[in-house]
Amino acid sequence: MAAKGASKKSKKGGKAKKSSKSAFKKQKDSGGLPDPADEAAARKRNPRAFVNASRGKTIKLNARKAERDQRRMHVPTVEPVNDEPPPFVVLVHGPPGVGKTTLIRCLVRHYTKHSLGEVRGPVTCVSGKTRRLTFIECRQDLNAMIDAAKFADLVLLLIDASFGFEMETFEFLNLLQSHGFPKVMGVLTHLDGFTDAKRLKNTKKILKHRFWAEIYQGAKLFYLSGIKNGRYLDREVLNLARFIAVTKFRPLTWRIAHPYLVADRFEDITAVDKVKANPQCDRDVAVFGYLRGCNLKPGTRMHIAGAGDFAMTAVSGLPDPCPRPETLRRKALNDRQRLLYAPMADLGGLVYDKDAVYIDIPDWKVQFSGHGQPEGEGEAMLGPPLPGLLLSVCKLTMNS
């Protein structure tokens, strides 16, 4: 223990340098300079020699190492080579009001420069030269979560920081475990509700460690610090979007061995007379979506989650409605290559209903005759939709 009143020797800064210089001079004067070989050996033994000086950098390096180790542990299989892989499914999950719709809108806006109105059904967009993403919003409802756990490639787990984790979030993680556990990233929202900086820092830290305890040490957690003009901050969305665009997805053994399809949309194509005669009759339904997993053989029985087993009468390939860019020479995508395909959303003035398609035509483009539709009505109904009107990769017709 230092004697009372003795001054503390400084270890950093100008004073420390000065004192080390004077110590060296003293040693030189007394002729007791250490042997350079001994000095080099001592330096090699220095346990702190390879430790990062910066604490933040050490944490980041450890997190990256954990990520790499996890990836190594989880890739026992090689994904089959596919020239045109289907879009990856990014599932956005969280409690009501946490910001799922807002986040999907912001990400789609970032990738395609298109502002979505309402987010309904799957939204597919081109996210880069070689990748397409399908965003799906998952309600905090047990049935929806059970279905979503079966097809998600990446889960964005939204957490309301002002509330913390909810029971359903843990339930969903358990469901994911039973389906092979896809990649999971956390996103903290409602951080602008904190006025005290210290409390905000503590909350972030607590939630991060809780999240790491559930997933693994170093799992990626993003912070969205607030809303501006109904959108998350551009810089934070850009970081998240870039991370999603480059992240590697784990091929899950069961999924790559089975054909499956996430329906972008469906149509009831039963003959009208048949339904009129017997409203309870078996229906013919055409389901449109990208085929995932392995090849689908025509004639196999299909299982529709939550509905049961069905016989398939026909399968046909359709032109891709959201193809990847053909020329990869340019570094960035141009606006024409940033495609968006969301058949259920109100995109481009096209709305799909159960039994009709509506096209929204602005009033100034329409010249109504005196006997036609009343003036001012901007929606024209086209009648029952034809199968294959809006194109998709696979079409199935089923009856029970």
Ligand SMILES: Nc1nc2c(ncn2[C@@H]2O[C@H](COP(=O)(O)OP(=O)(O)OP(=O)(O)O)[C@@H](O)[C@H]2O)c(=O)[nH]1
């Ligand atoms: N202050 C603040 N408001 C937010 C934040 N995130 C979302 N909101 C607001 O919360 C409201 C609900 O956002 P939505 O994106 O509709 O949430 P949701 O999870 O899709 O809600 P449901 O569709 O009901 O499940 C909107 O008014 C958003 O502006 C945030 O980080 N801070």
